[in-house]
Amino acid sequence: MIEAKQKVVDAGLLGDVAFVEVCCYYHMRASKNPPATAPPPSLDFDRWTGPAPLRPYNELIHPRSWRAFMEYGNGIVGDMCVHMLDMVRWQLGLGWPRRISSAGGILVDTESIANITDTQTATFDFDDLDVVWTHRSWGSAPDPEFPWAGIIYGSKGTLKLSVQKYEFIPRSGGQKLTGNAVIELDKYPSDQADAKEWKLELHVASAIRGHMRDFLNAIDDRSKPVADIEQGHISSASCILANNALTLGRTLEFDPQTSTVVGDPEATKLLRRPYRSPYVHPAS
Known part of the structure; x- marks a missing residue:
């Protein structure tokens, strides 16, 4: 990805960029519907749950399939979009998106106990550039070579990026560039x-x-690393805002200076999850 940034993006081979796709088509959403059981004796489930709501325990929850539940995470947007959004922001030098909207839901796999979306899009509006996320945990990927990827569309060519490889395709002929x-x-x-x-x-x-x-x-x-904590905050907070936009059914405009959603107290309140007693949120 460093090579792609240097040889393609920084070299100006893309031309003007106004649209980016980020996506994940892995079938990674839990599809089981196990019954509630007692947690294993080795697990302090109350302590494990911490400030989150105390769900009935089932075999999916621990150790890895907790990702199936919004109580413990932020769905596939928080799990997979955050990486590709962060990568694209780094490639193109983007800061905070101005507006964020999202649509989707549990549209296909309605039988699973999982409560994260199986289908979701999110638009991160950077004024003169849109970054559009799509995940679908069913069906086929449009490009099987890039099932989890960022695709940057430029007036002079297209750059496909994944954790495995990159591919640049010039729009009007010329040499393709690839790297692994x-x-x-x-x-x-x-x-x-x-x-x-x-x-x-x-x-x-x-x-x-x-x-x-x-x-x-x-x-x-005494300098900042290339992946400074502020950059991680921007990417992860943007994904949380996308989920909140889906929950509320409206576009959100975030003000990073005040850490509020502009003109939307209800959306601002969603930025801080309620904590289960006796846990107390640090901002409280």
Whole structure:
């Protein structure tokens, strides 16, 4: 992705950009409907639940399928959109979106106990550029080579980006550019063992090393890392706002200076989830 930014975006090969697609078509939403059971003896379910609502325990909740429930996360938008939105913002130098809207719901898999959407779009309006997210946990991906991706459309060409590879297609002929994720087993053979023991994803191992070096350099230099916490906040808050726009059924305009939704006290209230007693929200 660094190579794509340097060789395509920064080199001006895209031309004018006014539209970006970000998407995930993985069938990653839980489709089971297990009964409520007692939690395993090794799990303090009340403590595990923390300030979230105390749902009846079922086999999906722990350890990984908690993603099926909005009480514990932010659905596929918060799980997968946040990565691609963040990537596109970095590629194009975008800050906060001005307006955010969203539509969708549980439109196909109505039998599952999961309460996250199986179909959702969200539009992040940056005034002169729209970034439009789509996820669908059913059916086929429009481009099987890029099922989880960001696609930047320019007047001179299209850039497709994923965690595995990138592809630039010039609009009026010319040379296509491609690149693959950097896998460094020759330099770091222990990556193979880590992939087996710790489920390290080999295609992001080099990026992890790069971020570690960048962070340590930032400590030494007293500078900001390339992925500063403010940038993570912008991307994650934008995804939360997209979910809230879906819940309320209207477009939201967020003011980052006041951390409020402009002219919408109801939407502003949704920015802070209610905490289950005895937990107290830090902002309280």
